[in-house]
Amino acid sequence: MNPVLLLLIYLTVNLLFCACAGNVSTGAVWDKNRPAHHLPDGHFENTDNSCEPIRDTMELDSMVPRNRTKMYALPIVRGNEYLWNDTAATSATWIGHSTYYILWKNYGILTDPIFSQYASPIQFVGPRRGTPPGRSLDSLPRVDLVIISHDHYDHLDRTSIAKIFNRWNGVTFAVPLKVAAILESWGIPSRNIVELDWWESVSVGPLKLTFVPAHHTSRRGILKSSAKTTLWGGWVMERAAVSGPSQKMWFGGDLAMGDGSYYKAIAEKFAPLDVSFLPIGSYKPSRYTRVHASPRQSAQLHLLTQSRKSLAMHWGTFGMVYDRLEDGPKDLATARKELNISESDFYVPKHGEIVPLLQ
Numbered sequence: 001m002n003p004v005l006l007l008l009i010y011l012t013v014n015l016l017f018c019a020c021a022g023n024v025s026t027g028a029v030w031d032k033n034r035p036a037h038h039l040p041d042g043h044f045e046n047t048d049n050s051c052e053p054i055r056d057t058m059e060l061d062s063m064v065p066r067n068r069t070k071m072y073a074l075p076i077v078r079g080n081e082y083l084w085n086d087t088a089a090t091s092a093t094w095i096g097h098s099t100y101y102i103l104w105k106n107y108g109i110l111t112d113p114i115f116s117q118y119a120s121p122i123q124f125v126g127p128r129r130g131t132p133p134g135r136s137l138d139s140l141p142r143v144d145l146v147i148i149s150h151d152h153y154d155h156l157d158r159t160s161i162a163k164i165f166n167r168w169n170g171v172t173f174a175v176p177l178k179v180a181a182i183l184e185s186w187g188i189p190s191r192n193i194v195e196l197d198w199w200e201s202v203s204v205g206p207l208k209l210t211f212v213p214a215h216h217t218s219r220r221g222i223l224k225s226s227a228k229t230t231l232w233g234g235w236v237m238e239r240a241a242v243s244g245p246s247q248k249m250w251f252g253g254d255l256a257m258g259d260g261s262y263y264k265a266i267a268e269k270f271a272p273l274d275v276s277f278l279p280i281g282s283y284k285p286s287r288y289t290r291v292h293a294s295p296r297q298s299a300q301l302h303l304l305t306q307s308r309k310s311l312a313m314h315w316g317t318f319g320m321v322y323d324r325l326e327d328g329p330k331d332l333a334t335a336r337k338e339l340n341i342s343e344s345d346f347y348v349p350k351h352g353e354i355v356p357l358l359q
């Protein structure tokens, strides 16, 4: 069939079915006990604003992959390894994309681990790594906990999950609602998984974990109906201090600003935060800020949550949309200047860099 005609049919179908897909559910049974982000048909939805824009241009982009981010290898750095041998120290190491290795006083945490070459179900198509993992999985001293923000392929990678479990089979995987079934289908025992809804908490090792909202989405299948069948969000990790208030870290996951109310609620409950992990990539052209925060918005979140230190993520590793590779750090530098945030307070580590925390 003529590709132009195909495109027109595709757009028409999208306009018919996607316009304001947000919170509209026909024939829904109203249940006062059902949280607003749980739709009656089993899907999930952002509830912070009532109507999403028509997603035509973003869908079109995925059909015309030219002019995507041009990837090139960034430097991988070494140093500060002594922090991994000091059981009283806390550090975060950027592996790449949204993968951080946090060693919090001898308790090892991986965030959205992806060590694979492709962020894709098939290891020869899809977004390909521009820079190898900053540290290999085998080099990490210990992994006790893995936190997963959502099921997108650049955040939930089957090969990495399997390797982590094979190496540390006492590890706990903390996942959003309906993601446990995916891990179980990969052979991860249910005893190794905790699954939470927004605002639910659980104790794991020395930490109290709370799964918190983020304005985003989820999808692993080809069909549009597979979108939003599992929940998405971020994690707040709290650890009791020897004296004074507990120490808190917020892994934001993949997030857009939305109307800001989710993050205001996080700030009201948890601020001030000791450390926040915030995204600075995949936000150009501006229509992508429907699902991703710009560096400036992440700088605003840093201020809103009174974060003592924020570390950048979700950039420089996989070419997801159309920003240039260097845009994230550059735009963050501009935002820091305008918002009066120091470079070390919202820091952009290099791949492999071990950053001391909670000092």
Ligand SMILES: [Zn+2]
Pocket: 150, 152, 155, 216, 217, 254
């Ligand atoms: Zn995502």
Ligand SMILES: [Zn+2]
Pocket: 152, 154, 155, 254, 314
């Ligand atoms: Zn992502």
